[in-house]
Ligand SMILES: Nc1ncnc2c1ncn2[C@@H]1O[C@H](COP(=O)(O)OP(=O)(O)O)[C@@H](O)[C@H]1O
């Protein structure tokens with residue numbers, strides 16, 4: 233893996249002409265205290281991270297936690313107070329304006345909030361707009377726009393006006409505009425924030441599908457942990473300008489770093505975080521050529537009531553203890569087994585497992601080649617849905633947060 237973006241000890245303080253805020257931060261004073269005593273606003277406080285090529289890195293936090301300030305520094309819209317921002321061999325924090333323009337032209341694009349479109353330009357012209365800024369010719373712009381539109385399924389709407397498209401389609405046009413310039417890094421600051429939940433879900437799915445093909449390096453900002461968990465390869469949780477935790481969805485849900493993170497985690501839809509392979513248990517197997525007596529032995533040793541009959545690595549059927557007990561011990565497994573065990577692919581989310589698990593038969597979890605790699609049971613699904621947060625701790629964290637919000641400048 234190659235790091236596409238490396239951020240080192242990045243900070244941004246507003247209204248800190250005298251550098252007093254930075255001194256106080258170093259002494260360990262809080263954002264709230266510094267603002268109260270000096271009027272200096274801590275936007276971003278000593279943040280370091282790396283984003284790998286092709287990764288979706290999500291930055292998540294409450295309003296005012298510093299997300300927008302951070303991404304605006306990444307493409308040089310706001311100069312940092314201190315720190316480094318490396319994109320390949322350029323430090324965006326210190327390179328000159330000419331170099332910065334070059335980096336923006338070739339490497340990094342901001343997809344603006346709400347994907348605002350020009351109402352009087354056609355869809356195609358909207359998408360081509362960023363290319364015009366880059367100095368591309370008319371024909372070239374048109375072709376790139378059509379190609380970007382085709383990536384979001386709207387190639388036939390290039391000559392429509394935005395108002396002729398549905399809300400969801402307009403959002404896709406905005407996304408196509410970001411893609412048209414073919415940036416290496418896409419910055420997306422709450423792009424789906426203003427959408428109603430259904431369109432929002434649609435756009436999230438769209439982005440996931442697109443990313444499978446495009447493999448861009450994406451920094452995605454959201455205040456919604458469900459969205460963060462769905463989209464992020466890794467997620468950084470931000471509070472008062474600092475990162476309080478960076479990890480995968482599973483890391484964050486299973487081991488929240490503090491009460492602030494725990495409060496978010498308490499609200500999430502766990503069924504969309506864990507996949508079948510995350511929670512799969514060992515599958516107990518038997519060959520179709522074995523006897524019922526052999527099958528019973530496997531069940532006894534492993535203390536299970538159902539085992540899978542495996543042929544060429546795939547689950548061909550299953551045998552229950554009840555059926556095995558009722559059959560003569562010498563019967564072949566292939567004669568007794570029930571065919572077509574419920575099965576799901578390893579990357580299915582928990583919310584897709586309720587149906588298959590309903591019969592009570594352990595659900596076969598399969599890999600890309602259809603081989604049996606584990607099982608999920610109703611119990612294991614339930615355990616992961618409930619989790620083990622301490623609800624009292626979460627509530628306290630939420631209250632702390634509210635109090636801080638009140639003292640925060642807008
Ligand atoms: N131009 C500015 N001048 C002063 N304070 C600002 C400015 N921009 C943002 N802030 C403050 O910086 C903090 C982080 O803001 P922002 O990055 O917009 O947070 P988020 O995007 O997470 O909602 C907030 O306390 C906000 O009030």
Ligand SMILES: [Mg+2]
Pocket residue numbers: 299300301
């Ligand atoms: Mg913001």
